[in-house]
Amino acid sequence: MFQLISVNFDNHIPNWHTQLESIPYNVLSIVKEGKVRYDINGDEVIGERSDALFIPQSTRRAGGNWMGTAHQKFTILFAYDNAPMTGIPFLDQARFAKFRMPDPLQVFDLCGRLHEEMRGGKSYRAFICLGLFQELVGTLAREMEKSPELTPSKLKYAETIKKHLLAHYRDQIEIEQLAGLVGLTPNYVTAMFKEVCGHSPIRYMHRLRILEACGLLLGSTMTVADIAQYLGYYDTSYFCRMFKQLAGMSPTEYAKRGDLSETSKLLV
Incomplete structure (x- = not known):
């Protein structure tokens, strides 16, 4: 169902930015520290600490540091087959979603473990990464229930x-x-x-x-x-x-x- 493309950790990168493009994959952006600015289909969106953003495939997206300040965030690029439905609202609706996580520490921990596992060469890496990613998506869906989506x-x-x-x-x-x-x-x-x-x-x-x-x-x-x-x-x-x-x-x-x-x- 899920195909992980990459897992990145942006750690206070000066002059970080991405060009405006229609992205060919889905993105989960988990902001750990600071702020990040996105252009999402022509609208400005600011992500702050404890914000989770889902940017679906084909979205016209650009990104950059907010007001010249660096930030920390995990960025997970992935593809998935939503037929049949996953049962995860933000995935099944396939539209941009942003919400603030009331309890982000578990999410940060999962992202860190996923990032470390993706970079390693240990046996069964793909299997373990898929399990971590599915746990992460389920945890995010649970967090979204605690904090209503920002429309x-x-x-x-x-x-x-x-x-x-x-x-x-x-x-x-x-x-x-x-x-x-x-x-x-x-x-x-x-x-x-x-x-x-x-x-x-x-x-x-x-x-x-x-x-x-x-x-x-x-x-x-x-x-x-x-x-x-x-x-x-x-x-x-x-x-x-x-x-x-x-x-x-x-x-x-x-x-x-x-x-x-x-x-x-x-x-x-």
Whole structure:
């Protein structure tokens, strides 16, 4: 039923990207750390830690690092015969699916074992790899039951809001304003965005501000008060509290010992 083509582990590859093409195989992408950006049939999709993405054969797909930051992910290329049906919803429907795994550690472990077995030359490798892959697919289906699939409409709404926040994160932003962008209620937007991205739109805005603050603390002569005001915080003490909450240390401590290359880890 299943034919494994390759199992790859992308480990913080600089400038990682794949060209836009109609893929002749199916792809499972399991994000272990960081973020990855995909173009799926013309729509932008961001995969983050604990996200699983199924990209079916014939999808027009391109991929790359998100905002220049590297990531870790397992990528499994495979083919399968879906007649008769497999009983696995995302395979039988043969359409793109993305969902967040509530308990990803077992999936990460299975992916690691599969990757190691595929690279080795031990006896019965093909048989063992097929067993691991089937266990992985079944585990992913079980995880999907715990976390409802992120529908294309939810992904589209979330990406619209994220693009607005990326362009205006220094401005004063209210949830009602974001809801108006997509024609939905504020409560629904907050819940939907948290389901897709793991945190509320306002929390995402603060993350963008603190990420910018990290760069300014290490790469400019601006004072903490100047940075706070520049980023839209008119109360420096509130800025310092938000910075410590997200980065795990005060702005002054970060300026003394921070490493910009580690910022993405600080903000997970």
